[in-house]
Amino acid sequence: MGLLIIDEKKCRKDGICARECPAAVINLSENSIPEILPDTEARCMDCGHCVAICPHDALRHARISAAGSPAIQPALVIDAARAEQFLRSRRSVRRYHAKPVEKEKIQRLIEVARYAPTAGNGQSVEWIVIGDGERLRRIRVLTVDFMRELVKNPQAVAAAPYLPATIAAWDAGNDSILRGAPTLVTAIAPASARLGLVDLTLALSYLDVFAQSMGLGTCWAGLVSGALENSAAVREAACIPENYTHYYSIMLGYPAVQYHRLPERKTPKITFVE
Numbered sequence: 001m002g003l004l005i006i007d008e009k010k011c012r013k014d015g016i017c018a019r020e021c022p023a024a025v026i027n028l029s030e031n032s033i034p035e036i037l038p039d040t041e042a043r044c045m046d047c048g049h050c051v052a053i054c055p056h057d058a059l060r061h062a063r064i065s066a067a068g069s070p071a072i073q074p075a076l077v078i079d080a081a082r083a084e085q086f087l088r089s090r091r092s093v094r095r096y097h098a099k100p101v102e103k104e105k106i107q108r109l110i111e112v113a114r115y116a117p118t119a120g121n122g123q124s125v126e127w128i129v130i131g132d133g134e135r136l137r138r139i140r141v142l143t144v145d146f147m148r149e150l151v152k153n154p155q156a157v158a159a160a161p162y163l164p165a166t167i168a169a170w171d172a173g174n175d176s177i178l179r180g181a182p183t184l185v186t187a188i189a190p191a192s193a194r195l196g197l198v199d200l201t202l203a204l205s206y207l208d209v210f211a212q213s214m215g216l217g218t219c220w221a222g223l224v225s226g227a228l229e230n231s232a233a234v235r236e237a238a239c240i241p242e243n244y245t246h247y248y249s250i251m252l253g254y255p256a257v258q259y260h261r262l263p264e265r266k267t268p269k270i271t272f273v274e
């Protein structure tokens with residue numbers, strides 16, 4: 001059996017799937033039924049475009065679950081105004097309730113985040129979710145230790161002038177590192193994923209915006225991520241495996257704040273070349 005399973009009663013032989021295939025591996029047989037020939041199977045990225053585009057529900061892909069490929073529900077399509085407000089109302093949350101985030105909710109967030117695009121449909125992003133208070137404390141302390149070393153270098157302070165104040169706030173008893181978030185989510189990708197950082201940043205962005213629809217808040221954990229990049233001790237505390245060279249963390253929790261307006265941002269510089 002080939003990769004494509006065609007319901008010949010439903011197939012209109014219109015070649016839509018073949019035209020859409022980004023890897024150009026779908027061939028139309030003599031009777032115009034789509035197929036992937038054995039010698040090109042390896043080039044198929046399993047991206048699912050063929051399944052998604054067939055308007056007649058005539059095509060299945062052997063490596064893509066049919067049950068996991070539901071039809072798009074018109075009633076759930078959001079218009080541009082709703083989408084714009086949803087995206088614009090996402091904000092970094094820096095005050096959280098102590099309430100832990102339920103595992104099922106985190107799982108749902110990550111299940112949605114996996115639909116972010118990945119280079120070559122590599123889907124190599126993995127996740128480390130830390131809710132253990134003692135481990136989070138160690139990550140914070142080690143991050144501050146790293147920052148204390150960093151600020152000894154005037155060039156580092158010039159590049160990140162907020163560092164001394166962040167350390168001072170920590171020393172004054174404020175969690176300036178993880179803002180009291182009960183959960184730290186780190187997206188990781190192995191060294192073999194050439195564009196792993198791009199892939200995981202996109203996945204985290206999906207998680208970031210989707211979280212607000214579930215009543216959750218997030219904030220990108222740049223200080224921890226900077227420490228992860230430079231300190232093996234922080235990587236160990238954050239459970240990053242040795243051969244994973246791409247990572248970034250985000251705070252997650254129930255927000256103790258609510259926002260009411262959509263402050264404007266800088267006017268974008270756009271160069272249209274026509």
Ligand SMILES: Cc1cc2nc3c(=O)[nH]c(=O)nc-3n(C[C@H](O)[C@H](O)[C@H](O)COP(=O)(O)O)c2cc1C
Pocket residue numbers: 090091092093094219220221222223224
């Ligand atoms: C890559 C990245 C790292 C960040 N790191 C931190 C951080 O360590 N601590 C923090 O409080 N905010 C952090 N932020 C949040 C930014 O300050 C915030 O996104 C920006 O001020 C815009 O505000 P908004 O996210 O509420 O729209 C980070 C944001 C990004 C994108």
